[in-house]
Amino acid sequence: MTGHQAPTRDPGLQPERTRLAWRRTTLAFTVVAVLAGRQAVQFGVTAPGLMGLALTALAWLGFLGVAHLRIQQLSTPRPAPLTPRTALAAFACVAGLAVFAVAILP
Known part of the structure; x- marks a missing residue:
């Protein structure tokens, strides 16, 4: 009786497409974070706006870390x-960005 081996999986280009999708998502996240920062300083700097801006930057850094790892x-x-x-x-970074954007709005 011979041992049965599972066939070798050929992932094709799927990992490359997924890697590119993570990069596109990171770019979109960066654009949203920059626009949130612009919104925070456009109408004058307020304490809630600064807090929202700081938390937005933290969410952005967190998402960069997750995307880089993946x-x-x-x-x-x-x-x-x-x-x-x-x-x-x-998900927490994306949801956090949405919540922090509320603090930035005048």
Whole structure:
């Protein structure tokens, strides 16, 4: 009886497309964070606006970290699936950006 081996998976270009999607999402997140910063200083600097701006920058840095980690994971020959922890961190950054934008609005 011979041992049965699972066929080798050929991921094709799927990891590359996913890596590019993470980069596009990071770029869009950066644009939104910059526009939020512009909104915060456009009508004068207020305490809630500064707090919202600081938290927006923190959310942006968090998302950059999550995206960088995921892009590195996708560069391996057999990338691991997205973990729930990474997905939750990305969601928290995006949701946080939306909440912090409310503090920036005049």
